[in-house]
Amino acid sequence: MRVGVIGCGAIIAQYLTNFRRLDSIELVAVADLDPSRAQAVADSEEGVRALSVDGLLAADDVDLVLNLTIPAAHAEVALKAIAAGKSVYGEKPLAATTAEARTVLEAAKAAGVVVGCAPDTVLGTGIQTARKAIDDGLIGAPISATATMATPGHERWHPNPDFYYQPGGGPLLDMGPYYVSALVTLLGPVVSVVGAASHTRDERTIGSGPRQGQKVPVDIDSHVTGVLVHATGALSTLFMSFDAVKTKSPNIEIHGEQGSLVVPDPNHFDGEVQLFALGADDWETLPVTAGYVDSGRGFGIADLAATPAGQEPRAGGELAFHALEVMESVLESAKTGQAVSIRSTASRPAPVPLVEPATAVRA
Structure with missing residues (x-):
């Protein structure tokens, strides 16, 4: 799965460390309201481009947007990614309110894209x-x-x-x-x-x-x-x-x-x-x-990437x-x-069997 990141604050470092270990994830682009922060990340990662937010959303080689913006912006950024036809995975929470979160899930369903969210x-x-x-x-x-x-x-x-x-x-x-x-x-x-x-x-x-x-x-x-x-x-x-x-x-x-x-x-x-x-x-x-051995932030995206079409990611x-x-x-x-x-419900996610780091994909 080709990933573009919006938001290059402190938390991105943990994702970058784990992306280097996950063969199923390819980081291709990063963006931030502060272009210098995005450029710093791009300079540290081979083959990664620093783009504007709009440029990243328009990029044909981005399959999923990793949303690392502040919580108040989670829904806005997710909706823009979905409107661009991209799946989205966000840091917690899914949105600032359930009303905003509902619009994200409804938009994703209508667009036929997938929503994932920390914590993984x-x-x-x-x-x-x-x-x-x-x-x-x-x-x-x-x-x-x-x-x-x-x-x-x-x-x-x-x-x-x-x-x-x-x-x-x-x-x-x-x-x-x-x-x-x-x-x-x-x-x-x-x-x-x-x-x-x-x-x-x-x-x-x-x-x-x-x-x-x-x-x-x-x-x-x-x-x-x-x-x-x-x-x-x-x-x-x-x-x-x-x-x-x-x-x-x-x-x-x-x-x-x-x-x-x-x-x-x-x-x-x-x-x-x-x-x-x-x-x-x-x-x-x-x-x-059971579980992904030696895992960290970003394994939820790898799990999402290996989830069969039509199934809810863990x-x-x-x-x-x-x-x-x-x-x-x-x-x-x-x-x-x-x-x-509580009006909503959630199926208890499928268990994760014991998965070693070298095979960190959905089992």
């Missing part, structure tokens, strides 16, 4: 080994899950953290895509949610960079808790915080009738999966049994839309105090 961390050995353990019945029927992300705030390290504390930001919309996508991959789609939210500070102090010491207003809830009811009846509890200092809790823990699983950080592609079976004396670390628009609606609905519930039904 769910395709790595960490989440996929846990998925296989559940599918193999090692914990029996799943009952519940907890998903925990706690940090005192990104302003400690980010030189321009303003957007994290404005509408569209916050801990849930920032980090929730990793956790919700993992929970749906592990336990299936969500049918309803209940949420609550709060914030402890009205402003934050930038801790690094040229603006160090400046104050940033907080216009969102910076601590969010939600309960997700899965179609299977399993209940997941989300704990997403820019207020809490630290947690010793596992990132994700799954409990079933016959055992419990510790699942590694869904923001990473690998990590240990641990099982405590009913009647056991201690936790057991499970061998790696890291596809359907899953990304469902995760976005779940997160929006948790925040809506927090405001209204009422449970919110």
Whole structure:
């Protein structure tokens, strides 16, 4: 698949590293509102052209646009790529709102192109080994899950953290895509949610960079808790915080009738999966049994490229839309105090068998 990238910020470096390892991906062009950033990438990659955004969209040798723009621009850029007849894969979230995301999916369907979306961390050995353990019945029927992300705030390290504390930001919309996508991959789609939210500070102090010491207003809830009811009846509890200092809790823990699983950080592609079976004396670390080995950002595009025509990619628009609606609905519930039904659904993505890096294509 011949790929053109729009948006040459810091995140592109991770994609470039993995594109060099994936024979099914050919990077042909890059574009950015700052032409110098696109040129710098092109100069570092043999055979890659630096183009304007319009030039990249018009290029005949671009099959898919990788959208690495800011979240507020995700829908606009995706719609332009679709209008140009190109498939699109975006960084999370799919769009700033479900209303915008819906227009992207509808446009893609009408145009006959494919939509994919990060996070593709769910395709790595960490989440996929846990998925296989559940599918193999090692914990029996799943009952519940907890998903925990706690940090005192990104302003400690980010030189321009303003957007994290404005509408569209916050801990849930920032980090929730990793956790919700993992929970749906592990336990299936969500049918309803209940949420609550709060914030402890009205402003934050930038801790690094040229603006160090400046104050940033907080216009969102910076601590969010939600309960997700899965179609299977399993209940997941989300704990997403820019207020809490630290947690010793596992990132994700799954409990079933016959055992419990510790699942590694869904923001990473690998990590240990641990099982405590009913009647056991201690936790057991499970061998790696599924997922793309030694994977990273960009493997979702390789998986999309190998997906048979007419099938939904594992890291596809359907899953990304469902995760976005779940997160929006948790925040809506927090405001209204009422449970919110989820209108969309997403098929539990097909499992990834154990795939070594040299054969990093859909299996």
